[in-house]
Amino acid sequence: MLVLQNFIGGEFLDAKVANFIDSYNPSTGKVYAKIPDSTEDDINFAVEAAHKAFTKWSKTHRSVRANIMYRIADILESRQKEFAEAEVRDQGKTITFATNIDINRSIYNFRYFAGYLLHMEEKASILDGRAFNYVKRTPSGVAGLISPWNLPLYLLTWKIAPCIAAGCACVCKPSEFTSVTAFMLCSVLKEAGLPDGVVNMVFGTGPNAGQALVAHPKVRLISFTGGTVSGLKVNTTASMHLKKVSLELGGKNANIIFEDCDFENAVTTSIKSSFSNQGEICLCGSRIFVQSSIYQKFLDAFVPKARDMIVGDPTDPQTEVGALISKSHMEKVLGYIELAKQEGGVIECGGGRKELKGELCDGYFVEPTVITNLKPSCRVAQEEIFGPVVTIHPFETEEEVINLANDSPYGLSCSVWSQNGSRMRRVAEAIDVGTVWVNCWLWRDLSMPFGGTKKSGVGREGGEYSMEFYTEQKTVCLAD
Ligand code: NAD
Numbered sequence: 001m002l003v004l005q006n007f008i009g010g011e012f013l014d015a016k017v018a019n020f021i022d023s024y025n026p027s028t029g030k031v032y033a034k035i036p037d038s039t040e041d042d043i044n045f046a047v048e049a050a051h052k053a054f055t056k057w058s059k060t061h062r063s064v065r066a067n068i069m070y071r072i073a074d075i076l077e078s079r080q081k082e083f084a085e086a087e088v089r090d091q092g093k094t095i096t097f098a099t100n101i102d103i104n105r106s107i108y109n110f111r112y113f114a115g116y117l118l119h120m121e122e123k124a125s126i127l128d129g130r131a132f133n134y135v136k137r138t139p140s141g142v143a144g145l146i147s148p149w150n151l152p153l154y155l156l157t158w159k160i161a162p163c164i165a166a167g168c169a170c171v172c173k174p175s176e177f178t179s180v181t182a183f184m185l186c187s188v189l190k191e192a193g194l195p196d197g198v199v200n201m202v203f204g205t206g207p208n209a210g211q212a213l214v215a216h217p218k219v220r221l222i223s224f225t226g227g228t229v230s231g232l233k234v235n236t237t238a239s240m241h242l243k244k245v246s247l248e249l250g251g252k253n254a255n256i257i258f259e260d261c262d263f264e265n266a267v268t269t270s271i272k273s274s275f276s277n278q279g280e281i282c283l284c285g286s287r288i289f290v291q292s293s294i295y296q297k298f299l300d301a302f303v304p305k306a307r308d309m310i311v312g313d314p315t316d317p318q319t320e321v322g323a324l325i326s327k328s329h330m331e332k333v334l335g336y337i338e339l340a341k342q343e344g345g346v347i348e349c350g351g352g353r354k355e356l357k358g359e360l361c362d363g364y365f366v367e368p369t370v371i372t373n374l375k376p377s378c379r380v381a382q383e384e385i386f387g388p389v390v391t392i393h394p395f396e397t398e399e400e401v402i403n404l405a406n407d408s409p410y411g412l413s414c415s416v417w418s419q420n421g422s423r424m425r426r427v428a429e430a431i432d433v434g435t436v437w438v439n440c441w442l443w444r445d446l447s448m449p450f451g452g453t454k455k456s457g458v459g460r461e462g463g464e465y466s467m468e469f470y471t472e473q474k475t476v477c478l479a480d
Contacts, residue, residue, distance in 0.1 A: 002033040004179055004203055006042055007186035009049035010196025016041040021176050021205065026092030026323035027314050029362030033090070035179045038204035040212040043171065046200040047216050050142040050169040053197030058139040058167040060195075062117050065165060069114035071192035076107045079188070083153065083181055085315070090180040091152060092323030092364065093277055094314045101277075102154045109157040112446045113165040116463060131479040137471045139167030140244065141220035144213040146206075146234070147182075148226045149175035149325050150280040150386075156182055158461070159223045164198055166470035171200045171219065173210050175226075177325055179203045206230055214238050221469065224248070228384075228410075228455045235458070246459035246469055248282070248451060250384045251412030254405035255285030255441075256427065258398075259293045261417035262439065267301045273415060273441040275309060275368045278324055279388040282456075283413045283435070283442060287381055288392045289401050295394040299348065299372070302392070306368040307349040312356055321388055323364045330364040333387030337369055340380040340391070346373040350388070376404050384410070398423065402430045411453030415441050434460070 003020070005012040015036035023033035036042075057065075076083065083106070084098040093102070124134040145159040156174055163170045174182035182201055189199050202209050206226075214222055214237045221244035224234045228249040238245045255273055257266050273285040290298045314322035324330045330353065337351055350369030355361070369389045374381050381391045395401040405414055413435040416427050428436040434452045437443065444450070447463035461469065 001031075002180065004033060004035050004183045006036055006038060006046070006203060007183070007199075007201040008042070008046045008197075009052075009200065010190060012186070015039070015204070016045075023090070023177070023179065024326065025089050026325055027363040027365075028359050029327065029364065033180055035176055036203045038202045038209040040208075042202050042204070043209055043212040043216060046171040046202045047142060047213075047218050049197040050171050050200050051218055053195055054139070054142055054169040057164070057169055057195060057198045060167070062120075065167065066114040066117045068192050068194050069110045069117075069161065069165060072188055072194065073107045073110035073114070075188045075191055076103070076110070076185075080104075080107070083184060086181050086184060087152060087178075088314045088322070090178045091149065092314055092325060094319045094322045096317055096319075097277055097322075102151055106153045106157040108446075109154075109161040113161040113466070116447075116467070117165040120467065127477065131477050133475060133477050136474045136476055138474065140470055140472050141168060142218055143168050143170040143470065144216070144219045144222045145170050145172045146210055146213065146222065146224045146226065147172070147174050149177035150277065150282070152178035153181040153185065155225050156185070159225075160199055162461070162466035163223070163470050164194070166467055168221075168470050169198045171202055171213055173202055173204065173213050176203065176205050210234075211237060215241075217241060220244065222246070223461070223469070231457065244469065246451075246461055247457040248461070249412075249455060249457040250386075250410060251282045251452065251456050252287060252382065252384050252408050252410045253283060253285045253413045253415070253433070254408070254431070255288045255415040256401050256405060256417065257288065257290045257294070257298060258416075258418040258420070258423065259291040260419050260423075262419060263294070263297070263301070265439065266417040267298065267305065269415075269441050270302060271305050271309070274390045275306065275321055275388045276442075278321055278366070279390075280325065280386055281442075285415050285441065286385060286390050287376065287405075287408075288390055289376075289395050289404055290392060291401075292394045292396055299392065303348045303370050306370050309368050311354045311365055311367060313360060321365075321368060324366055324387060325364070327364055329387070330366055333366055333385055333389060336380055336383070336385045336387070336389060337371070340371045340374060343374055343378045343380055345371040345380065345391070348372055348392075376407065382408065398427060402427060406430075406432050409455045412456035413437065413452075
């Protein structure tokens with residue numbers, strides 16, 4: 001049995017109180033690791049370690065910081081297979097997705113922000129020929145970084161990399177469902193020569209370790225990715241101390257398919273945007289709107305592809321859909337399929353648990369499920385399901401579909417499929433979300449702002465936006 005320890009001040013330590021949380025392998029339904037159920041005492045200890053390290057790290061030359069980050073990326077890359085396999089065991093995702101997306105992007109997160117750091121410039125100006133103004137940027141302090149279970153290492157490193165590039169120190173609280181790759185990362189950080197205490201890892205639950213981190217007075221900023229309900233609690237606690245907060249929350253994203261689209265590409269990519277990572281990506285397009293003239297044609301092409309997806313052993317490179325994160329999450333997803341039936345939905349394919357044999361018989365597998373005949377305003381089409389379930393709805397006009405897409409409490413992302421240039425721009429600009437993909441999905445330039453509107457979050461991360469978050473900017477005005 002794998003037993004995790006916290007990583008504080010460069011040392012692996014047991015939590016102060018020896019309580020543990022069971023961590024399950026989602027494809028077998030069996031416990032395979034024990035996670036420390038850390039408490040406020042562990043958080044306090046980690047914040048002190050981070051605080052101590054911050055004094056020196058914040059003054060360390062940026063070329064030194066960047067070199068360490070490049071080394072972290074290189075070591076991670078040399079252990080990519082091991083990390084991908086661990087992510088599969090811990091999260092239930094497929095080995096193909098873990099290798100190509102999760103671990104690849106984790107490596108790139110460090111390389112991108114190391115490079116960014118070396119090329120940062122500050123603003124300066126001359127005021128009416130009388131005074132010289134410039135911006136002095138300083139790291140904000142100790143950050144609390146809280147990450148979810150769907151893209152464990154990918155999203156944790158998306159926070160750690162800009163944080164340490166900016167010269168901040170941090171205490172991380174990964175999801176209690178998927179802590180293993182975060183634990184493995186600690187030895188990489190040590191091997192790369194990151195000074196002790198710059199990154200600390202405290203494992204445990206949201207209400208215990210997470211809340212203690214958010215409430216700690218010496219933690220100046222919180223970067224949180226997770227569900228909207230937890231995000232609201234984090235925001236409430238953090239606002240009591242006027243902390244800087246970045247919240248990346250839930251989504252219920254529209255995928256809009258116009259009759260003038262590149263049909264093949266729209267269908268193939270929509271399969272990916274619906275079912276990649278078992279639909280457990282905040283950016284998945286779970287509300288598909290198809291123009292009436294091609295609605296039936298789209299269903300005839302999309303449904304068989306969804307039905308034929310290979311659901312099963314996530315360690316097999318052929319598998320396309322792995323296991324959901326937990327039994328309770330699987331039950332929630334299946335509950336929404338039942339609700340869809342009550343709301344008058346037609347199950348075009350899937351609709352149940354995927355029964356597998358042998359070791360996988362207790363795994364949390366759900367068939368890719370396509371539902372039609374639902375009103376876009378019903379609960380199944382409005383609430384975040386976060387599983388391999390999509391609803392498909394016909395629409396007539398551009399104006400109508402813009403209203404339908406915007407009729408959501410969330411505003412994370414949207415996909416638009418059309419080959420009409422002016423329509424692409426018109427629709428993209430009218431949708432109230434943080435990211436719009438036109439004729440593609442999940443393509444990310446890390447220098448672009450990323451975040452959501454409405455209940456999908458507060459703030460933007462990426463390139464200069466992350467640097468703004470992790471630093472304070474002071475204007476210095478020099479007159480003769
Ligand atoms: P969650 O909110 O349950 O947990 C996320 C993290 O927050 C975990 O580490 C958890 O322990 C911690 N946490 C929970 N309650 C807390 C509290 N009161 N105080 C401090 N920490 C707390 O989310 P999840 O179920 O792990 O992840 C799925 C959700 O994350 C989905 O809603 C998904 O859309 C969202 N998500 C959003 C993005 C984005 O970029 N917008 C990316 C990935 C996932």
